[in-house]
Amino acid sequence: MIVLGLLLAMVAAIFGGIHSPVALADEVEGPAPKPVRTIMIGPAPKPVRTIMVYLDATSSEENNPVCSAMIEEYVNAEFDREKMRIIVMTGGSLKWHLDAKYLRDQDGNSGTLTEISNEYNQVWEVYDASGGAEGYIKLLDADGVTGDGADARKSEDELMSDPNTLKAFINYASSYAPAEKFDLILNDHGSGPQRGYGYDDHDTANPGETLSVLQLRQAISGSNVCAGGGKFDFIDFDCCVMGNFETALALADYTDYFLGSADIDPFATVDYTALFDFLATDPDMDAWVLGRKLVDLFVDYYDQNPGAISIGPSEIYCVVDMNKLKKSGIVDKLLAVARQMRTEATAGSFYDEIRVPKDAYHFGLINLKDFATVMEQLGIGVYESDWQDPGFLNAYTQSALEIQKILHDEDIVYSRHSKKSNEVNVFFGRDDDGSIAARAVKSPTSGLSIFHFENPSKGDVSGEVAFYIEAMNELSQAYGEGSAERELLETYLQATLDYELIYNAGVAVSNLVEDGCAPDEISYDKVLDYLKSQKSKITSRGDGNTSRRRLRPATGTCRHGWAGS
Structure with missing residues (x-):
């Protein structure tokens, strides 16, 4: 057995080098974006709601015309443009496939545009299919959202993976289509809290670059919508594995409702025609009602079409009431759990903890686990409790159970998963009333994931852990000292x-x-030398790039072309 001093020395040696200076929490790095030009508002009166769609298409569109199919769903909806408007920014992909019949130029003419540009990011407005008319998208800005006329900005100079671009789009859309409520849908590849969101195929120098969770927070918090304490009504991550607690926490002060999937999104996510038709019945509806409808549309489709499966183990979606989540005290409760985890590790009492990955539900990226089942398993003392105690209690039980109950409260987190998501597995669980139950089926019970450690015998995950530590270390600086x-x-x-x-x-x-x-010859130096040798092997297989957000999805069959981790 490794002596405790060895473990502590390794923790101190490795952790001591991960902190690095970062930009101020609410400042977007890089050169400031050019001011968005003044735009005359269209003839429609100020609507109740403006939905912004950041359609960062990348390989989703180039390899499988997924984003074009979504635009067709947008334009086939029927809604009153005087009450709700939909503004879409297209970019990120080297090729678009939308039929030219759906395109209108800035004067509203058809037949003048042949395709969505892959040279410039463009901004469009959706015109619906009311009254039997064919819907379309009308071009609003053709030369980059931060460019203007002679100062046009090509896609490679205005990357969708740049926080300045996202911020500029939000400011543009809120200026062009002011409304009582604003919503934001972020579409592209998601890579979890450790790597962030969004790629841009025009970024040949850094093809794996994304928006980190901190950069997402900076772009959104620094936008005109959130200026002076404003919020989005909802923010929806229509992409893989961004339905995680860390991202929700980062955006908690800037949106009333948070939506996302904890797993790898399959080819079709939600029927936007049905969703926007539903919203059109009452554009002022509570986003909680709209979010529940989105979750239901998503899961019902996969239950009704079991052959349309994803690469991940589940099809899952959730909507979170961020105001209620904050008031629930979940941050303080999870902090108590995290402190206890460190205490148990340094005391050498870690056998219950290292059992957790075995029985907690994990998603397509193995370090991303269902938040509630992680808490459930942490609170069950299998190895470190009195077997005469039928409650299997341990130091985590109370706090973990409180978190589990918060995540299972459907007034705070409404989530559903497809029937395919259930796995046959025999293990002990804890019900919300605190009682122990023998389970035969494992399923994601909360809808939100959280990054958690994993047994390396299941495959090397050291890179993901390193990315997570760097990303969360940066994000922590966005919050005040203490x-x-x-x-x-x-x-x-x-x-x-x-x-x-x-x-x-x-x-x-x-x-x-x-x-x-x-065994009696094993020493600290032998273990350290072994771990260093394994690190060298991993590095030799890579490209030597150790900066954040280095990898990108490969072409695949899921909605966003993800081929696995």
Whole structure:
């Protein structure tokens, strides 16, 4: 067994080097975007709601015309443009496939545009199919949202993966179509809290560059919509694995409702024609009602079409009432859990903790696990409790159960998953009333994921852990010194590192013994040398790029072309 001093030394050595200076929390890095030009508002009166769609198409469109299909769903809806408007920004892809019959130029003429540009990012407005007319999108801006006329900005100079571009689009749309409520739909590849959201195929220098969770927060919080304490009515991540607690927490002050999928999104996500038709019945409806409708449309489709499956183990979506989630005290409760995780790790009492990945539900990216089932399993003392105690209680039970109940409260988090998401598995669980139950089916019970450590015997995840630590370390700086959110992020990422080190040290010892090293000859130096040798092998297989957000999805059959992690 590895001595405690070895583990602590490894934690101190590795963790000591991850902190690095970052930009101020609410400042977007890089050169300031050019001011958006003044735009005359169209003839429609100020509507109740403006929906902004950041359609960062990338390989989703180039390889499978997914985003063009979504635009067709937009224009086939029927809604009153005097009450709701839909503004779409297209970009990120080297090829678009939308039929030219759906395109109108800036004067409203048909037949003059042959395709959506792959040279410039463009902004469009959706005109619906009311009264039997054929819907279309009308071009509003053709030369880059931060460009103008002679100062046009081509796509490679205005990347969709740049926070300045997202911020400029939000400002443009809110200026062009002012409304009582604003919504934001972010579409593209998502890569979880560790890597962030969005790619741009025009970025040949850094093809794996994305918007980190911190940059998402900066772009959104710095927009005109959120100026002076304003909020979006809802923010929806229509992409893979962005339905996670860390991203929701980062945006909690800037949206009333948060939507997303915890797993890899399949080819079709939601029927936007049906969704916008539903919204058109009452454009002023509570976004909680609209969000529940989106979740139902998503899951019902896959239950009714079991052959239309995704690469991930589940089809799942959720909507979160962010105001209620904040008031629930979940940050303080999770902080208590994270502190306890660190205490148990340094005391050498970590056997219940390292069991958690086995029985918690994990999604397509193995480090992303269902938040509620992680808490459930942490609170069950299998190895470190009195077997005479039928409650299997441990140091986590109370706080973990409180978090589990928050995540299961359908007035706070409404989530559903397809029947295909259920897995046959025999294990102990804890019901919301605190009682222990033997389960035969494992399923995602909360809808939100959280990044959690993983047994390396399931595959090397050290890169994902490193990305997560860097991303959360940066994000923590967005919160004030002494705030619960900052302490939570710092403590939880340290706990994640603790247990990854414990896991990897254990695997190192096992492998050294298998290679012929006598157990009584194993030392700190032998384990450290072994881990360094494994790191060298991993590095030699990569491109040597150790900066954040380095990898991108490959072409595949899911909605966003994701081929797995």
